[in-house]
Every structure is written in C-alpha cells, then in structure tokens.
Amino acid sequence: MEKEEVEKDIDKYAKLESLANSQGGALLIKGLKSDISDSVANLISGYKKLPHIELIAIIAKLEANYGMYQVLSRSSKNKKMAKDELERILTE
DSSP states (O other): OOHHHHHHHHHHHHHHHHHHHSHHHHHHHHHHHHHHHHHHHHHHHHTTTSOHHHHHHHHHHHHHHHHHHHHHHTHHHHHHHHHHHHHHHHHO
C-alpha cells in the first residue's frame, strides 16, 4: 500500500474507534447486539414456517447489523494494523 492510503485508513479507523468508545457508540453497539440476537432468534424460531422472502429479509437485516457491529468493534485492531503497516512502509 501507498503511504497516503495507509494514512487515510489510520484516520478512518481512528474516527470509528472514537465513535465506538463514545457513549453514543456504546449505545449503538448495544442496540446492534440486541438486533443481531433478535434476528438470530427469529431465524431459529421461524425457519420452518416463514415464507422465503421473510427469511431473506431477516438475513439481510442480520447481515447489515453484523457488518456495522464488526466495523465498530474491530476499529481499534484495524487502526493498530494500519499503523504497523505505515511503520513498515516508512522503514523501507
């Protein structure tokens, strides 16, 4: 990766980390966990009787919420990895 790209990634991950560590971010993460749990429960309880389109809708909601949860919960780790990559680039 180019130095500029890695610096942009570090900035992006730092902003996401800041959000995740804020009070609002904590509420968002808590809500996402609840929504993920509810979606899994709906799948488990309804997979035999729900119409195909409803199952797809539940899975789409689960995918969106899980994706957002991963972005926030992995922001610190991703920032560290990007910083390590920047250090590697600068020492070459």
